[in-house]
Amino acid sequence: MTEDLPHPALLPSGFTDLLPPDAEFEARLTETLTASFGAHGYQRVKPPLVEFESTLFAGSGAAVADQTYRFMDPESQRMMGLRADTTPQIARIATTRLAAAPRPLRLAYAGQCLLVRGSQRAPERQVAQAGIELIGPDRPEADAETVAVAAAALAAAGIGAISIDLTMPPLIPALLGDATNHAALTRALDRKDAAGIAAHGGTLAPTLLALLNAAGTADSALAALEKIVLPSAIRPMADRLAATVAAIRHLAPTLRLTIDPVEFRGYRYHTGIAVTIFAPGRQAELGRGGRYLCDNGESATGITLYPDTILRSAPRPALRPRLYLPAGTPPDAAAAARAEGYATIAGLTEADTEADTEAEALRLGCTHLWRGDRATPIEGH
Template identity: 50%
Template sequence: MNETLHPALLPLGLRDLLPPSAGVEAEAVGRLMAVLASHGYDRVKPPLVEFEENLLTGAGAAMATATFRMMDPISQRMIGVRADMTPQVARIATTRLLKSPRPLRLSYAGQALRVKGSQIRSERQVGQVGAELIGSDEPSADVEVVALAAEALGSLGIAGLSVDLTLPTLVPALCAAFGIVGEEADAVRAALDHKDAAAVAASGGAAAEVLGKLLSAAGPAKPALAALAQLDLPPEAAAERESLETVVRQLEAAMPDLAVTIDPIENRGFEYHTGISFTLFAKGVRGELGRGGRYRAGSGKGEPATGFTLYTDTVVRALPPQEPAKRVYIPVASDDTVAKKLRTQGWVTVAGLAPVTDAENEARRLQCSHVLSGGTAKPV
C-alpha cells in the first residue's frame, strides 16, 4: 500500500486559492477592515498558535473539540492552533490591554484552523474578519456591532443581507424557572434546535406551552416582538426580552433598510454567549456570512463584551459579480512613462520581456484586455 501522492492533492478541507479568487478575497478583507478601522476599531494581530490552557478558557471553551493540538517542544506544554480568533482578542483585551480605556474597540483578520469541517462546509481552514467591543453592556454597544457588521458587508455590495437576532440565555432561563434539568433539558434543547414543534410539545413538560409560543414567535422582527411581548416570562427572561426590544428599535432607526428577523430560541453555536447574539445571512447564499453577540471577555467573571466574526469564504461567495480589471500588455521597449501613467489611472500593466512579432496576439495569450500601441491602450 505505497500509493504515490499526487503533487496537487491537499488534505481534506484545505485548498489553494487561485487568481482571480485570491485577489478578490484579499481585496474584500481589506475593504472590510477599512470599514472597521473607520469606526475606531484598532487592529490587533494575535499569533497562530497559543498555549492550549489560555486558548480554551472562557468563551474559547466552545472550540475545544475543534482545536488542533500539539506539544510545544520548548515549554513542554500543550499548544493549540486557533480555531477562532475571538478568544485570542478577548485575551489581549483583558491582559495586555487591561489598562487601555474602555470601551475598547479592536479588529482583526486572519486564518483559523479546525480539526474538521461541518457536514455542509468541509473547509478546515477558515478566514475570519472581526471586531470586538469590550467593556460596555449598553444596548447601544449591541446595536453598534450589528450595524457595523451590516455596514461592512454592505460596503462590498452584498445584496439581500439579513440579520437574525437571538437570545441564547432565554431557553436556559425558562428551563431553570420550570425546573427542567439534565436529560430532560437536553431533549427540549434538541427539539428546539430542529424547530420540531411536535417534539417540543412532547418533551417540554410544564414549559411546553411557553416554549411552543417562543417557537412560533420566530420570524420578521415586528411580529416576533409583538408575539414575545404577549408571553408571561420569568423576571430574568423578561429583562432579556426588554433589552432585545431596545436593540431592535435602535437598530431599525440606525439601519432602516436592513432585514431583521428574530429567533428567540436559536442556540447552536451560541453556547457561550451571554446575551443578544446574531447571525448574518444573505439571500440565496449557502451558510452564514458571520455571527456574533454578547459574551464575557477574560477568565472568571470577566468583562462585558460583544463583537462579531465574518467568514471570508462565505462572504466571497456572496459578492456580486466582479468587473475584471483592465489589463494592458506593454510590449518590450515601450515608453516607461506611459505604463506608469496607465497604472496611476487604475490599469494593470503586463510587461513584455522580449520582442514579439504580433503584440496583439501576445496580449490575448496573456489574458490582457488591451495592448499598448501608439502611446494608448487599444482593446484586443
C-alpha cells in the first residue's frame, strides 16, 4: 500500500503503526500460533492489560517491575500497572481462580505488553506475546512438552530449522554458593571469560572451566557434563538437563538443541530449565521460557513466543485476491464472490465507461474485475 513517510515525531519512540498488509500477517500469525497451542490441549485465558501492582509484581512478576508503567487507579486509589509480561498473570490465574482446576493445567494466551524502556537492540516498547504455561508437575516431560509445542506452533507458521538453547540458570549460583571473589567470578562467568574464571575461581576454577567448555550441541554438552565431577547438590541439575533433552528428543527428534551449562541469565526467577528459541541462523530470538514458581510456590513451566519477531522470519500467507465490483453489482453475486475467496471492493459511484471502471479497479489495487457475471483478472495489474 502506498504510504507517505511518517512524520518524525508522530509516535513515541518504540511504538509503531502496522499497516496493510503487515497488520493482517501479524493477526494471522497469532491465530496460527494460538490454534496450534489449542490443538495441543492448551486452553486460552485472557488476563486484563491492567492489574494492581501488588498482583502484577508477585512471584516471577517482580523481574519486570522496573519495565512496568504504573499509575493510580482513580476508583480505588491503589497503584495499577500495565503488564510488561504475561506469564505472571497466567500464574496468578492458575493459583487463584483456577486453583481447583486439575493439574497439569495447560493454559495459553496472546496479547500485547508495554515496556517503559526499549533497548538499542530491541527498541520496541509495545511487544506482542503468544505463549503457553504448563502448571503443576515439575518433570522433564513437562519442560519438554512446552518446547515441543512451541516448535510445533512455529512449524505451523512455516518456520522450521529453529534452534533451541537450553540452560539451567540455578546451577552456577548453587555451585558458587558463598565462594570468595563471588562478584568478580560472577562477572567473569557472565562474560564467558575463561581467564577471569581461572583467576577468580579458586578451587572451583577447574569445574567452572570444564562447564564453560562443555557448551555446545546437546550431544557433545551432555557427554562433557557426564564426565565432570560435580557436587552432589549440583549433579541432579546436570542430570535434569540430560533427562529434558531425552524427553524433547522423544517428542521432536529433529529439533536442533544446544546446551550452555554456565549461562545463568534469568536465575532470579527460573528455578529449573530455561529455554531460548532462535530463528534459523540464530539471528533472532523467537521465544523464551523456562521453569519458575508461582506466587504460592506451585511449580510451572512455559514458553513465550514473540509474534513481532517471528513475523520477520515467517513466510507470508496468500491474501485474498481483490475483486472490484462496479456499482450496481447484485449483492448476491458479491456474496458468492466472497465465498469463493475474493475480497470484494465495491464501487460507490457508477463509471461512465467500462474503461473507466477498469481504471478505477486498478487505482484501488484490485487484481480482478466483475465483468458480465463473473470475476475476470485485470490485465496490466
